[in-house]
Amino acid sequence: MSRVPIRRLLTAALALTLSAGLATLTPGVATAEDKPEWTSDDPSAGSNAAAEIMAAQVPLVEFATRITELDEKFAALGGVRLRVERRTVDLWWRGEVPSEVREEVARAEADGIRVVLGESKFSQRELIERTTDLPENWKKYPGLVDVGPAVDGSGLLLGVTKDADPSEWDFGVPVTVVRTEEITAFSRRDDRAPWWGGAEIIAPVAGANLRCSTGFAVARYFLWFEISRGMLTAEHCAPGGGVRFVDPTGEQIGVAEPAPARRLSDSLYIPTRSAARIYDGGVGVGEFSKPVAGAVGNFPGQFVCTSGAGTGVHCDIRTDRINLLFFASGGSFVSSGALGRQVSGRAAVGSGDSGGPVFTLTQNFTRTLAAGLIVGGRGAVPCGQFGVSCANEVAFVDIGFVLLAQDAKLLTS
Known part of the structure; x- marks a missing residue:
């Protein structure tokens, strides 16, 4: 089986209960013909290898x-x-x-x-506030790639290109400069409704087919009543939104809504039938899936995995920095960003993975916790079995910020 849906969506049922003259709406439970929610008990398969x-x-x-x-x-x-x-x-x-x-x-x-x-000399909030006007003034800082608080609150850490000259930049707090590369925005195969995270999606626009990945299934509610269901992906896959997304076979997934006013989340909401699972394992080989149990915050030192349609699952990725503002190739600004590095020097992310899930595991490793959406990466390394262009460092946006931007909640199971 492949990152290919083999089941049709179960229709959501809504129970209307009349009691003592009071009408109570109770959210229904999806009951679709399941596409097999196959899993794997192999301790070396996909993210299972990171269980310990x-x-x-x-x-x-x-x-x-x-x-x-x-x-x-x-x-x-x-x-x-x-x-x-x-x-x-x-x-x-x-x-x-x-x-x-x-x-x-x-x-x-x-x-x-x-x-x-x-x-600490400063609080995280004090340091973050020093960077809030940067998207409007980015041209004043040529070569600036990313900026965010140092982990110990001692000041700001600036990532700059090798040709940048930050000697005249003044942020009003101490800064540490690190020479680095620009973050490349990376734009499994044939999925089917209800759509899962980590599957390949395409935005067929004039002159290009932009290939990315689905993220996490989400829903919007009025009180306790579900009014809309959809799938997240990266906005840089279709800047501004309003674009039709299909899978590699041409099956329509949905039309992404216009990008939210909180544009720095690099996220889009695609109204569609979706389910609370993400793909695990490889691409076309050794694939299986896991349910999404909830969300998790991000902290320096925390280990995460990624799962994109281009290169499959990567684990042993240690988060180095959080609360970042960074600039990705193609002109995307991302706030509430994080950077993580695969500790063995292998790939953490690759082309086609943008928008895909970043996650941790529950204590028994059978379920996942959403941590963020893939934005891109830097530090070229060989891809291994899947993909053609990969990076050792992954850039992603915090899932809490994305959900706030999209006024949505995670679907969980």
Whole structure:
């Protein structure tokens, strides 16, 4: 079987219950003729191979999530970094550490997690605010590729091309300059409704067939009632939206809505029949699928996997930076971005993967948690079995920011 749908969508049922003169709408459950939701118990198959490191990071991610929830606006949080192999979390705070944070630290340490507390010069929020006007003023910074807070809150980290001269740039905070490459925006085969994440999609426009990947299935609601269902993908695959997407056989998936006002999410919503699963494994070989159980935040040091229609699944990708603003080839600005690197020097992403899922695994590795959508990559490396153009570093946009931009919620199962 291939990243090819073999089942038709189950029609969603809506139960209308009349009780004591009150009409209650209850969301229905999809009941379609299933295309086989085949999975794999092979511990070496696809993302299953990352099960051990993914399970090890779960309690660290849960602790980091609780800490960020105590400072939702990043007003004092300087940074968080996971060191999964050492069961350690580095935590930087600006000013006095509140008692509720210290209580969480004590609970984590009682559970065997080592927490290293440090003082940060700036909060994440202060540093992010230094970059908010950059999309309108990007031409003033020739060669700037990405910018975001240093993980310890000490200032900004600037990624610039080798020819850039940042000596006169003033952000009002200390900066560290790293020479790097521009992020290349990467524009499985024959899927069918209900569409899954990680399948190949094409935007047939005049003069080009833009090939990308589906992301995650989502829905929109009025109160508890589902009013629309769709699939996410990358906006740079069809800038501005309003474009028809098909699969490689020509079967129509749907017409993407115009891009949202919050344009920096690099995301599109395609109204279509979709289901809460993503493809895993290779492309045409060793494919299987996994359900989506929910979403997860992103933290430096966290391990993620990618699954694109061009090059299949890649794991052992360690997130290096978050809360980034970056500029991708083709003119896309992306906010709430993250960068991750495949730790063994192999491919993390490749051509045709844009819009595809970035995810982690639940503790038993049978389900996935959405972390983001693929934007592109940099640092050319051999692709291996699948693909023709691959990169060691993947750029992606945080799933929480995408859902906010699209006013949508993940479909889960």
